[in-house]
Amino acid sequence: MATKAPRPGYHHGDLRRTLIEVATTVVETEGEEAVSVREIARRAGVSAAAPFRHFRDKEELLDAVAAEAMVRFRKLMDDATREVLGEPLLEFRALGLAYVRLAVRHPKLFTLAFRRAGADPAGVESMLESRARIERARAQGAILDADPDLIVLAAGAMTQGLCRMIVEGQLGKVTVKEAERLCAGALDVLGHGLLPRPDDC
Amino acid sequence: MATKAPRPGYHHGDLRRTLIEVATTVVETEGEEAVSVREIARRAGVSAAAPFRHFRDKEELLDAVAAEAMVRFRKLMDDATREVLGEPLLEFRALGLAYVRLAVRHPKLFTLAFRRAGADPAGVESMLESRARIERARAQGAILDADPDLIVLAAGAMTQGLCRMIVEGQLGKVTVKEAERLCAGALDVLGHGLLPRPDDC
DNA sequence: TTTGCATGTGATCAATGATTACATTTTGCC
DNA sequence: GGCAAAATGTAATCATTGATCACATGCAAA
Numbered sequence: 001m002a003t004k005a006p007r008p009g010y011h012h013g014d015l016r017r018t019l020i021e022v023a024t025t026v027v028e029t030e031g032e033e034a035v036s037v038r039e040i041a042r043r044a045g046v047s048a049a050a051p052f053r054h055f056r057d058k059e060e061l062l063d064a065v066a067a068e069a070m071v072r073f074r075k076l077m078d079d080a081t082r083e084v085l086g087e088p089l090l091e092f093r094a095l096g097l098a099y100v101r102l103a104v105r106h107p108k109l110f111t112l113a114f115r116r117a118g119a120d121p122a123g124v125e126s127m128l129e130s131r132a133r134i135e136r137a138r139a140q141g142a143i144l145d146a147d148p149d150l151i152v153l154a155a156g157a158m159t160q161g162l163c164r165m166i167v168e169g170q171l172g173k174v175t176v177k178e179a180e181r182l183c184a185g186a187l188d189v190l191g192h193g194l195l196p197r198p199d200d201c
Numbered sequence: 202m203a204t205k206a207p208r209p210g211y212h213h214g215d216l217r218r219t220l221i222e223v224a225t226t227v228v229e230t231e232g233e234e235a236v237s238v239r240e241i242a243r244r245a246g247v248s249a250a251a252p253f254r255h256f257r258d259k260e261e262l263l264d265a266v267a268a269e270a271m272v273r274f275r276k277l278m279d280d281a282t283r284e285v286l287g288e289p290l291l292e293f294r295a296l297g298l299a300y301v302r303l304a305v306r307h308p309k310l311f312t313l314a315f316r317r318a319g320a321d322p323a324g325v326e327s328m329l330e331s332r333a334r335i336e337r338a339r340a341q342g343a344i345l346d347a348d349p350d351l352i353v354l355a356a357g358a359m360t361q362g363l364c365r366m367i368v369e370g371q372l373g374k375v376t377v378k379e380a381e382r383l384c385a386g387a388l389d390v391l392g393h394g395l396l397p398r399p400d401d402c
Numbered sequence: 403t404t405t406g407c408a409t410g411t412g413a414t415c416a417a418t419g420a421t422t423a424c425a426t427t428t429t430g431c432c
Numbered sequence: 433g434g435c436a437a438a439a440t441g442t443a444a445t446c447a448t449t450g451a452t453c454a455c456a457t458g459c460a461a462a
Contacts, residue, residue, distance in 0.1 A: 154387040161362025186355040193394020194344045
């Protein structure tokens with residue numbers, strides 16, 4: 001799980017990484033509000049002041065936790081789309097399912113990571129990627145003609161909303177399987193639309 | 202703005218309500234994390250211990266703030282649907298727009314209220330209401346045949362997701378008008394669907 | 403080796419959530 | 433009207449926390 005040691009062998013070893021890891025497990029198990037710098041320091045076996053050598057304040061520590069989680073999440077999502085690479089619509093679906101899976105498996109960390117994503121450039125990048133996917137799908141004639149930005153927004157909002165519901169327990173306890181079924185179902189609704197055929201049909 | 206005095210004329214007047222109101226404005230202007238019981242007490246002009254006569258702990262105070270906000274929000278939503286009462290699909294749209302309007306106008310309070318909604322019975326009630334609406338729409342032949350629960354989920358998730366994006370600033374600063382346009386657009390996408398006509402057409 | 407910088411420590415501060423013992427007002431009851 | 437009891441507010445106090453400071457210690461390069 002250790003990634004890399006900037007300089008091997010300091011006073012403590014590599015405290016920065018240790019702190020992030022410890023904080024991550026605390027977030028995963030007890031949630032962000034259970035994180036106190038002192039507690040993290042305690043668990044890491046250092047003094048209460050030590051963390052401040054590596055992070056300006058608590059916020060910065062949590063930001064680091066969020067950033068690292070995002071990297072891990074991102075990787076899982078890439079893996080999920082890899083199997084269906086080249087088929088935009090399937091990529092889209094796979095992405096949604098991967099999202100939802102994360103929400104079920106790591107609700108607390110998921111919440112932290114995405115709340116702090118905010119104006120993160122990675123978010124914009126991911127949005128652009130989605131847009132490209134949609135345009136590819138349209139070029140293939142796989143979807144109807146409509147503002148790609150709106151489509152990305154609609155699909156993104158639906159996925160994100162579903163995740164929100166899951167992590168906040170609005171849907172009760174759901175297993176990964178159930179969540180995937182719900183997500184797939186919702187995406188199908190989006191795919192087929194609600195209204196009966198318009199009139200040009 | 203004052204609603205009712207449980208028993209008129211106590212030592213302070215009606216501290217409980219005052220505390221909720223003060224806390225509400227703090228949440229609206231600075232967010233939940235800016236709320237400290239002492240600060241609320243200070244602004245209300247009472248001692249730091251006084252609030253604990255009315256709320257077991259900070260959580261309970263914030264819960265009360267959330268509950269009261271929910272009531273206000275709920276009323277606004279009812280108002281929004283009143284104009285188009287009887288036309289399920291329009292009701293649905295009006296509801297979505299009302300949601301989004303709230304997110305734009307009261308992002309911080311909206312966040313607090315909905316995060317604490319959790320297993321709130323009102324949430325379930327609202328879900329059932331939506332389900333009834335969908336079934337009415339289906340009976341009228343206004344929408345396609347599909348699992349009403351999935352439809353409610355899809356639409357609800359989309360709306361909630363859009364609100365999330367708004368309050369977290371993922372869409373940048375948006376005006377009420379812009380937000381309404383986005384929401385209407387997204388709902389249209391959901392209405393028409395993404396896929397070209399299936400084949401039974 | 404010695405000098406200097408990165409890193410960790412203990413002491414300390416102000417703010418906070420919460421509890422306790424005590425004061426005061428209000429209310430219900432005679 | 434007046435009085436006992438419950439309701440409400442206060443000051444004092446405690447442990448925890450985020451954060452900073454002066455100081456200690458180990459590493460690394462000259």
